[in-house]
Amino acid sequence: MAYLPNIIFAIILIAGIGYFVKNVKALARNIKLGKDVDVSDNKPQRWKNMAKIALGQSKLVRRPVSGFLHVVVYVGFIIINIEVLEIIIDGLFGTHRIGLSVLPTALYGFFIGTFEVLALLxxxxxxxxxxxxxxxKLARFWKSEMTAWPKNDGNFILYFEMVLMTLFLVMNATDTHFQDLNSGNIISQFIAPWFSGMSETALHGIERTAWWIHIVGILVFLNYLYFSKHLHILLAFPNTFYGKVKPNGQFDNLEAVTKEVKMMMDPNADPFAATPEGTEDEVPEKFGASDVQDLNWVQLLNAYTCTECGRCTSECPANLTGKKLSPRKIMMDTRDRLEEVGKNIDANKGEFKDDGKQLLGDYITSEEIWACTSCNACVEACPVSIDPLSIIIEMRRYLVMEQSAAPTELNNMMTNIENNGAPWPYNQMDRLNWKNE
Structure with missing residues (x-):
């Protein structure tokens, strides 16, 4: 039975990693439900964006206080978890601090000491x-879309990190062999006296308990990410790589519309030409998007990457003037609908069964998307290159081109452009009369 702890550890490790892989596959499947889009251009700029924004946290530090604190948590948490490699080896092979066997004591102490300082920070x-x-209670954390789950989710992650950092320091403080080395116990040496007077057996029991809860906690945290807004820890890198590299003010044209315009401008084109024999009429492509399957896969990746920080909403002029639009809610609703579609597919053996719902209408209202000024403030504010505006524009396209459901003001403007060649209700012959006034 000497190997029982190692067997239990291996089972927990395999189960934790296996469940994580299962969720990653579901995540990839859901993202691939989106339309294909070519993002193979400007690779040097894309690599630069990923290094600067995801790794370098360049957008976060625009708000110095929260930016600095986030960098501390990000760098600290990533570096500290390097020690997970030692924990895994110890757990599988029954060793204890295997690093001391392969590294000089001073070097090992330097690494652990660095981890301890970072853990405290x-x-x-x-x-x-x-x-x-x-x-x-910063206002952006208490907007109407931040219901019970989003608020609790943010706190759960903070509690996770508090517990994991505390366990790491307690584990070191109660490890008498490590404390006797007096190398690397920069912080834990001040915690060790809290346990003075305890027997060697009791100290060992506390150290082992902290060790087990720490590694199990990390595996739980890893698998919690899929259900949490903190999925951006993993997705920020691909999201910034595949993010928009064109100027923010440049919108994409619909290829189907472009083809029609080119055909109208071609004097030799015959719009009534018969379909070649043996072929079926092509089903016209839907203009814009009414559900998540109409969006492209980068937009769906955006939805999963959203960390619900609210910087986009706090910068949105429509939201600041009391309108219903919240760019953060657009991303949250898109992710929620995508999750619902994914569960529908799972429940129907890989096929989507029409559930009578769609993103536009059941999750996002037309009032929200028409409140948008298309200013790109949300895109500029996002710390991980999410583009809520692109989703809003696609839903607007659907309403205008498929439903003819544009607001009256826009319909009037488009009618004027069609009839008068300008947004104003004046005859073209009268457009220059202002010169004579």
Missing amino acids: VLVAVIVFWIRRNVI
Whole structure:
């Protein structure tokens, strides 16, 4: 039975990683429900964006306080988890601090000491985040779309990080062999006296308990990500790579519309030409988007990457003037609908069964999307290159081109352009009369 702990550890590790892989496959499947889009252009710029925005956190630090704290948590949490490699080896092979067997004591102490300092900084930063969210109650965390689950989700992650950092420090503080080395215990040496007077057996029991809860907690955290807004920890890198590289003010044209315009301008084109024999009439492509399957896969990746930080909404002029639009809600609704579609496919053996719902109408109202000024403030504010405006534009296209459901003001403008060649209700012959006034 000497190997029982190692067997239990292996089972937990395999189960944790296996469940994570299963969720990643479901995530990839859902993203691939979107239309194909060519994002193979400007690769040097895309790599630069990923390095600068996802790795370098360049957009986050525009707000110095929260940006600095986020960098501390991001860097600290990533670096500290390097030690997970040692924990996995120890758990599988029954060793204890295998790093001491392969590294000089001073070097090992340097690594663990660095981890301890970072763990303390992460703990402090997370506590400040909790205070900002729950005591100071920053307005962007308390918008109407931040219902019970989004608010709780943000706190759950903070609690996870608090517990994991505390367990790491307690694990080191109660490891008498590590403390006796007096190398690397930069922070834990001040925690060790809290356990003075305890027997060697009790200290070992606390250290082992902290060790087990720490590694199981990391596996739980890893699998919680799929259900959490913190999925951006993994998706920020591909999202910034595949993000928009064209100027924000440049919109994509619909290829189907472009073809029709070119045909209208071609004097030799015959719009009434018969379909070649042996072929079926092509089903016209839907203009715009009414559901998630009408969006492209990059837009669906955007939805999963959203961290619900609210920077987009806090910068949105429509939202600031009291209108119903919240770019954050657009992304949250898109992700929720995509999850619903994914569950529908799972329940129907890989096929989507019409559920009578769609993104536009059941999740996002026309009032929201027509409130948008197309200013790109949300796109500019997003710290991970999410583009809520592109989804709004696609739904607007659907309403105008498929449903003829544009607001009266826009219909009047488009009628004037069609009849007068300008947005104003004046005859073309009268357009220059202002010169004579």
